Amino acid sequence: MLEKRNPIPVAEAIQKVMLYAREGEKERVPLTEAYGRYLAEDLYADHDVPPFDRSPYDGFAIRAADSALASLDHPVELEVIETIGAGQVAAKAVAAFQAVRIMTGAPIPDGCDAVVMLELAKQYERNGKTYISIKRPFRSGDNISFQGEDVKKGEVLAEKGTFINPGVQALLATFGYSEVKVAQKPKIGIAATGNELLDVSEPLVPGKIRNSNAYMIQAQVLRSGATPVDLGKLPDDPDQCLAAIEQALPDVDFLITTGGVSVGDYDYLPVIYERLGAEVLFNKVAMRPGSVTTVAQLDGKLLFGLSGNPSACYVGYELFVRPVVRTMLYSSTPHLYKTKAILLEDFTKPNPFTRFVRSYVSAQGGQLYASPVGMDKSNIVTSLAKANALTVLPGGTRGFVKGDLVDVWLLDSEEGSAQ
Numbered sequence: 001m002l003e004k005r006n007p008i009p010v011a012e013a014i015q016k017v018m019l020y021a022r023e024g025e026k027e028r029v030p031l032t033e034a035y036g037r038y039l040a041e042d043l044y045a046d047h048d049v050p051p052f053d054r055s056p057y058d059g060f061a062i063r064a065a066d067s068a069l070a071s072l073d074h075p076v077e078l079e080v081i082e083t084i085g086a087g088q089v090a091a092k093a094v095a096a097f098q099a100v101r102i103m104t105g106a107p108i109p110d111g112c113d114a115v116v117m118l119e120l121a122k123q124y125e126r127n128g129k130t131y132i133s134i135k136r137p138f139r140s141g142d143n144i145s146f147q148g149e150d151v152k153k154g155e156v157l158a159e160k161g162t163f164i165n166p167g168v169q170a171l172l173a174t175f176g177y178s179e180v181k182v183a184q185k186p187k188i189g190i191a192a193t194g195n196e197l198l199d200v201s202e203p204l205v206p207g208k209i210r211n212s213n214a215y216m217i218q219a220q221v222l223r224s225g226a227t228p229v230d231l232g233k234l235p236d237d238p239d240q241c242l243a244a245i246e247q248a249l250p251d252v253d254f255l256i257t258t259g260g261v262s263v264g265d266y267d268y269l270p271v272i273y274e275r276l277g278a279e280v281l282f283n284k285v286a287m288r289p290g291s292v293t294t295v296a297q298l299d300g301k302l303l304f305g306l307s308g309n310p311s312a313c314y315v316g317y318e319l320f321v322r323p324v325v326r327t328m329l330y331s332s333t334p335h336l337y338k339t340k341a342i343l344l345e346d347f348t349k350p351n352p353f354t355r356f357v358r359s360y361v362s363a364q365g366g367q368l369y370a371s372p373v374g375m376d377k378s379n380i381v382t383s384l385a386k387a388n389a390l391t392v393l394p395g396g397t398r399g400f401v402k403g404d405l406v407d408v409w410l411l412d413s414e415e416g417s418a419q
């Protein structure tokens with residue numbers, strides 16, 4: 001007689017898993033390899049940016065006071081004493097009614113406090129000297145990028161756990177990080193169980209299907225910032241599964257298996273956990289899909305027994321594995337981003353358990369809308385290709401209709417977290 005499984009609420013299951021979530025190790029990588037990684041420390045500005053007052057335009061640096069009486073009828077004449085480009089520093093001191101021809105990015109010469117754009121000044125030669133005339137007054141500070149206007153020394157640049165996107169990469173370069181301390185990527189073993197599984201390159205034969213889950217999980221692992229370790233296909237044989245898992249465990253941070261966690265004659269994962277001496281944290285969650293999701297721990301190492309059904313497996317990863325990965329990567333918000341959206345179609349099925357409906361969320365006029373995608377069954381794979389969110393319908397409800405405001409949990413975009 002089978003032992004009856006008691007479903008626990010989703011939030012409780014997540015909590016049980018998160019008790020084992022730990023921050024990961026750090027490593028240094030060259031800046032050129034930092035994109036897509038997560039910062040392992042808070043970064044502070046050790047200097048101002050810009051580091052000096054500089055010109056945002058090609059033009060002339062002047063003393064604003066000299067232009068005070070300039071007008072169309074009475075232009076003011078200034079002598080141009082030198083020219084500086086970006087990367088140069090003025091060699092001469094600027095006296096009254098003198099100016100410096102200056103290029104975008106060059107430091108403002110001492111004594112100058114405004115810049116006149118090239119288009120607003122007329123330049124001419126007289127007696128071997130260069131002059132400009134300007135026909136309007138400028139105020140002190142006009143057209144100057146001030147030292148520290150972007151970032152001031154001591155300010156926080158980016159916090160530990162920040163995803164290094166191209167903008168963060170620019171910040172790192174600005175502050176001279178040729179190497180960056182990032183979170184080490186967690187290594188996650190992935191094993192697909194089941195005698196029915198074929199390799200992706202094998203032709204279909206009666207009764208068999210291709211192992212799509214391993215590739216799906218591999219992509220989910222990469223998307224969440226970790227490194228997948230492919231442990232291949234394991235047959236429905238407890239001895240062989242146990243041997244393969246025991247061999248793989250020391251080299252990975254967690255292990256994910258897919259399939260074999262239900263109550264069928266060949267669902268051996270519960271037997272394997274027992275033989276390993278692992279503690280099962282839960283083996284049934286009040287959710288659909290993914291009710292059979294089982295999580296165990298062995299000496300603090302999590303073993304995720306995800307469902308074999310593709311959609312259930314997918315949801316299991318996003319709910320239970322992702323937050324552990326993100327915690328290892330120092331995220332302070334490791335769970336999927338939760339928000340609300342207006343349902344665009346009726347969803348009339350009853351929801352005995354919390355239901356995670358694969359959905360496409362779009363924004364229109366500042367409002368989010370959610371459309372369920374594909375068939376809502378746990379063995380469906382096509383819906384996953386279209387989903388960018390999960391609509392979350394609470395257990396014990398039914399009869400949602402178009403226009404209802406529902407909870408949605410956003411899946412990550414391909415470039416890092418949705419948060």
Ligand SMILES: Nc1nc2c(c(=O)[nH]1)N[C@H]1C(S)=C(S)[C@@H](COP(=O)(O)OP(=O)(O)OC[C@H]3O[C@@H](n4cnc5c(N)ncnc54)[C@H](O)[C@@H]3O)O[C@H]1N2
Nearest residue numbers: 192194211212213214259260261262267292307308309312
């Ligand atoms: N009598 C009961 N039967 C089932 C129950 C139950 O409570 N009582 N639960 C059902 C639910 S809910 C689910 S979900 C599935 C979960 O089963 P398993 O996680 O043990 O997975 P398998 O039986 O191994 O496979 C399920 C399904 O998925 C296909 N599969 C498996 N691995 C892969 C893979 N790597 N790539 C693609 N597809 C895969 C497999 O062929 C099966 O069709 O159990 C229900 N049964």
Ligand code: MOO
Nearest residue numbers: 289290291312378
């Ligand atoms: O785990 Mo099953 O997906 O609840 O359908």
